[in-house]
Amino acid sequence: MKLSLYNSLTRKKQEFKPIKPAAVGLYTCGPTVYNYAHIGNLRTYIFEDILKRVLIYNGYAVRHVMNITDVGHLTGDRDMGEDKMEAGAAREGKSAWDIADLYTRSFKKDIKHLNILVPDVWVKATDTIPEQIALVRILEEKGYTYRTADGVYFDTSKFKDYNKLSHQDLEALKEGARVERNPEKRNPTDFALWKFSPQGSKRQMEWDSPWGVGFPGWHLECSAMSMKFLGEQLDIHCGGTDHIDVHHTNEIAQSEAATGKPFFNFWMHGAFLIIQGGKKMAKSEGNFLTLENAFLENDTNPLVYRFASFLTHYRKPMEYSDESMEAARNGLLHLQNQVRQVAAAGVVAGQDINAEFKCKFTEALNDDLNMPRAMATVQEMLKSTISDTQKYGTILDFDRVLGLRLDQLDQAQALPEAVQKLVAARQQARQDKDFATSDQLRAEIEALGYQVQDTKDGMAVVKK
Ligand code: AMP
Ligand code: ZN
Numbered sequence: 166m167k168l169s170l171y172n173s174l175t176r177k178k179q180e181f182k183p184i185k186p187a188a189v190g191l192y193t194c195g196p197t198v199y200n201y202a203h204i205g206n207l208r209t210y211i212f213e214d215i216l217k218r219v220l221i222y223n224g225y226a227v228r229h230v231m232n233i234t235d236v237g238h239l240t241g242d243r244d245m246g247e248d249k250m251e252a253g254a255a256r257e258g259k260s261a262w263d264i265a266d267l268y269t270r271s272f273k274k275d276i277k278h279l280n281i282l283v284p285d286v287w288v289k290a291t292d293t294i295p296e297q298i299a300l301v302r303i304l305e306e307k308g309y310t311y312r313t314a315d316g317v318y319f320d321t322s323k324f325k326d327y328n329k330l331s332h333q334d335l336e337a338l339k340e341g342a343r344v345e346r347n348p349e350k351r352n353p354t355d356f357a358l359w360k361f362s363p364q365g366s367k368r369q370m371e372w373d374s375p376w377g378v379g380f381p382g383w384h385l386e387c388s389a390m391s392m393k394f395l396g397e398q399l400d401i402h403c404g405g406t407d408h409i410d411v412h413h414t415n416e417i418a419q420s421e422a423a424t425g426k427p428f429f430n431f432w433m434h435g436a437f438l439i440i441q442g443g444k445k446m447a448k449s450e451g452n453f454l455t456l457e458n459a460f461l462e463n464d465t466n467p468l469v470y471r472f473a474s475f476l477t478h479y480r481k482p483m484e485y486s487d488e489s490m491e492a493a494r495n496g497l498l499h500l501q502n503q504v505r506q507v508a509a510a511g512v513v514a515g516q517d518i519n520a521e522f523k524c525k526f527t528e529a530l531n532d533d534l535n536m537p538r539a540m541a542t543v544q545e546m547l548k549s550t551i552s553d554t555q556k557y558g559t560i561l562d563f564d565r566v567l568g569l570r571l572d573q574l575d576q577a578q579a580l581p582e583a584v585q586k587l588v589a590a591r592q593q594a595r596q597d598k599d600f601a602t603s604d605q606l607r608a609e610i611e612a613l614g615y616q617v618q619d620t621k622d623g624m625a626v627v628k629k
Contacts, residue, residue: 166524168223168531170216170401171480173409173432174330178533181431183400188226190395191217192429193284194387194404194412197234198268199253202275203453204470204485205438205446209405211471212435212479212534214281216403218566219530230394231284233272235265235291236370237360238383240449242411244316244357245347248380251369261369265289275456278467280568286394290386294372297381297389301358301374303423313349316360317376322352324418330432331410356415357382384415388428392420402429406436407445439482446485454485465494468569472497475536475567495618497569500543502580502626504560504571507553517558522546526563539566580626584613588626591617 168181183189193213196202202210220227240246253268254261269289276283290297301317304310309323321327328335338353361379362371371378391399397420404413413432420428437445446453460467473493477483522542529538546559564571580588591606607617616629 166223166527166531168219169533170431170433171533172430173434174429176332179431181401183225184398184430188228189220189401190391190399191220191227191229192387192391192395192399192402193229193231194402194408195231195233195287196268196272197238197249198265198272199238199249200268200448201455201457202268202272203446203448203455204459205453206405207275207279207456207470208438208474208483209403209435210276210281211279211474213403214279214568215475215479215534215536215566216401216433217282218568219534222527222530222566228286228395229282229284230286230288230391232386232390233265233269233287233289234383234386235269235289236261237290237381237386242383242407243353244360244382248368248370254369265291275467278456278461279471280468280570282568288390288394290381290390291370293386293389293393294381296393297385298359298372298374300385300389300392300419300423301376301381304358304419307422309419309422310358311351312376313347314361315347315349316357316379316382318350318355319358319415319419319422320351321354321356321415321418324422327354327418328414330417331414333410354414356384356411358385358419384412384419387412388416388420388423391429392424397424397428398426399429401431401433403433403435406434409434435479436482439484441484441486443482459490465490466497469494469497472500472569475540478537479534498618498626500547500569501571501574503547504557505574505580506585507547507556507560508574517555518562519546519551519555519559522549522551522559523562526566530566539563543567580615581613584610584615584626587613595619 169178170181171177172179193210196206217227217229236248236250238249240249240252250261250264253264257264301310304319305317309319310317311320335354359374359376359379359381361377362368368380371380391402402413417428439445440452444450444452456467456470460470469490470493473490474483476493522545526539526542529535529542532538543560543563547556561572587606587610591603591610594603594606610617610626614629615626617626
């Protein structure tokens with residue numbers, strides 16, 4: 166079946182075809198490890214995980230590379246401000262290397278909690294300094310660079326189509342840049358390839374280079390690492406929408422200037438997690454929550470967050486609120502109960518899959534990862550008249566994409582038959598709008614030690 170993905174480069178949904186049939190090259194911009202990842206960042210990683218799982222579900226092999234930004238990302242994306250790593254180290258009284266190690270480990274734990282498939286290659290920016298220097302040398306030889314007092318810069322006016330991804334108005338940017346503090350930059354969009362360590366001070370992370378001691382610019386790492394592990398022409402590159410205007414635009418400019426070839430065929434971007442009032446969740450806004458404090462500390466299964474992210478299309482802002490998470494919690498509990506009920510059929514995954522529902526589910530996924538529609542198909546399938554054996558086989562097949570660990574549900578938590586009967590009777594009463602009976606049955610279920618929550622898909626019943 167045709168797989169259509171929205172490509173930020175062409176601003177259209179396009180049929181995806183890999184460059185090399187053997188494997189899809191997927192590169193996802195990884196975390197800057199100066200602090201914990203917040204659940205906004207994690208929304209982007211869940212979207213990328215769905216993309217990867219959908220590619221696999223469509224029969225492609227995927228080679229996935231993710232970087233760890235442990236140097237070079239300044240507090241301002243346009244090369245102004247402090248290095249986030251050195252600032253994090255000063256904040257915590259630790260070395261920049263220790264900070265990197267601590268938050269890399271924490272990030273890896275987060276993605277495990279969210280059942281995000283681990284990349285084939287993890288690579289730290291600090292492990293590819295020679296490759297990054299080599300890339301700057303090529304750009305220098307080709308005449309794309311110039312030096313200022315604080316570093317080596319890429320001259321964006323020399324790269325045709327600089328704004329092909331961002332479509333930003335470069336003239337307006339020039340106007341806006343008058344207040345910018347670096348008067349040596351030839352164009353406001355020019356960016357640092359290599360920055361010098363400040364004179365008279367030693368940075369914790371610095372390296373020798375043909376231009377002087379310093380550190381690489383942030384964008385450089387992703388170009389050097391993706392080309393090192395995937396080749397010069399690649400399939401899909403992802404990140405959050407905030408990366409379009411600067412980070413990814415600059416990656417394209419320096420990579421294509423160096424190789425003379427198109428860099429990635431597809432660029433895909435996930436929309437923000439916002440909080441009530443429409444504000445983006447961001448560390449700089451001080452309004453962020455981690456997986457630990459929003460879920461783990463409250464004994465809430467972090468897969469609730471994964472489930473929640475399926476309810477909004479990845480290109481639309483997703484709102485975080487207590488109510489939206491409560492709805493997701495109930496939705497997941499309900500789904501788990503539905504699966505437990507059909508699991509008694511005891512099939513092995515892959516044995517009995519309903520072709521019609523599989524087709525419908527795949528159609529939703531292949532329409533630019535339409536997860537809300539895919540989740541509606543999940544409910545339609547579970548409420549249909551196909552056999553429990555097929556329902557179980559089919560949901561386990563779907564779970565290759567959903568990643569909700571539906572094959573690992575604790576059957577001990579399955580509802581006893583007496584409770585199941587009361588639940589079925591209450592469902593009927595609700596359908597008949599017989600609320601007095603429904604309330605009576607709720608009380609009976611609760612008396613047996615179960616909690617009842619009503620959701621839009623039905624009832625979630627869990628042990629108290
Ligand atoms: P960083 O660690 O800052 O480099 O960001 C890691 C990823 O999270 C990037 O792909 C960002 O685009 C993405 N991101 C940052 N803030 C949000 C947010 N509020 N919602 C969704 N993704 C975000
Ligand atoms: Zn990147």
